[in-house]
Amino acid sequence: MGKKKELPPYKILYEILRKQITDGLYSKGDILPSENELCSTHSVTRPTVRKALDRLVHEGYIRKKQGKGSIVQGQPQGVGILSLSGTTSAIGKENLTTKIVIKQHLTNWDEDAFGFPLNDSEKQVGCYRLERLRIVNKQPVFYDITLVPNINLPRFVSRNFENRSLFDIMRTAYQIEVIGGEQKLMAITADEKIQKYFNLKSAQPILRLDRKMETSKEGFFFYSQVYCNTADYALYGTF
Amino acid sequence: MGKKKELPPYKILYEILRKQITDGLYSKGDILPSENELCSTHSVTRPTVRKALDRLVHEGYIRKKQGKGSIVQGQPQGVGILSLSGTTSAIGKENLTTKIVIKQHLTNWDEDAFGFPLNDSEKQVGCYRLERLRIVNKQPVFYDITLVPNINLPRFVSRNFENRSLFDIMRTAYQIEVIGGEQKLMAITADEKIQKYFNLKSAQPILRLDRKMETSKEGFFFYSQVYCNTADYALYGTF
């Protein structure tokens, strides 16, 4: 219903190219159309193209080489998209399934958000809470809890987080981009709840990440807590 | 001896501003001189200033606000600079000391570098190996091992890594910038060596990060392995 605010051309081009890469139109090692070609194709000038490409470089989608071109790096796996690195081979996406443990629903905050203090406007609204479990070869390997403040997010409850990244939905549906954040990492001993989720027989070491995502919407943050059983698969990321 | 290759003006400005921030000339919350002021002061044009500022934004040093200015965020603590988050208060830099466990020296690789395969040119040269321990309130909290290929790094052995970040030295002395990388995170049980370094009485959980740093120098990577005792302090980072 509400008309999407017009995006500047460099952001439109950025989204087009990003989608082309994530949809597999380009594979790792492919070279994107040259800057001059993108100018012609999208009726913008070279600095505009370069600004879109710079964002793709920044996020790890492409690598530029002077004189050669913009080389696709594939799907980066950084802050938003966590993945696992097997002890013998990398795990493909197809072996990782997501189970919604508790669907996103409106609830109240605890005193804080995973140890991060809340600001006054956050405290005044509730938050959406979502819990997911990621499973590899029938073995649960990570469990994550997400808290998103209930501020101007129409139809948030009905969105499907099984197959899509929260980051993606925030960016495309609400024009809210993660621009940075803080994270705390620690190695803990699995308590009973975690042992249950991961089907563990003993209290072994578990990796825990608490994160506060800072966004392009001023004063709007969201929070996540990830538990990861790294006995068989390390938690892998690019940066 | 060797003349430093001339840097483009936007990189010179970037280094100046970055140093001003890290030296404390600007504190968190301060506003940098405006883009127009920086143009006048440094005799460059606004697109050049903006390119320098964009890199500072990218790395987390500043946050820009339209109509207001470029707000200093303080020293970001991301990929290169790890820090600790206390359970009751953040730890200032002054409480963290670094002890060189084994000074950088030339040695041979193992089969790989912390699980990351080596390319042929890396295999043919040895690497510098450096081991450091970080101590908070007399308690060792992290231990890290760094491997750097012996490729065109004059006077590397004599550099002081106690007070300066490896990233900094690489960037300023060799114009080698970290442009990305991969990392694996896992929670392990402390073995005897780790227990010894951290003064532990039992085999408690320890956080381990294995990292491969990709640099602006084609084909040049370096590697690190960090062990962190997060019982009292989580490992903290911004991104």
Next chain:
DNA sequence: CAGCTCAACTTGTATTTACAAGTTAATATT
């Protein structure tokens, strides 16, 4: 004194133009 207006600042976005430096492949030469 409070509220409004608006000028002067700030950053955001974009075009146009130009040259530098790296890469590639076609062509010429030996």
Next chain:
DNA sequence: AATATTAACTTGTAAATACAAGTTGAGCTG
């Protein structure tokens, strides 16, 4: 057939110019 040269491509860097949109504070008005 191998090697060198060079044209035509690529990205990297930079200036000049213009307007959009957000913020701030001085000055005016009631």
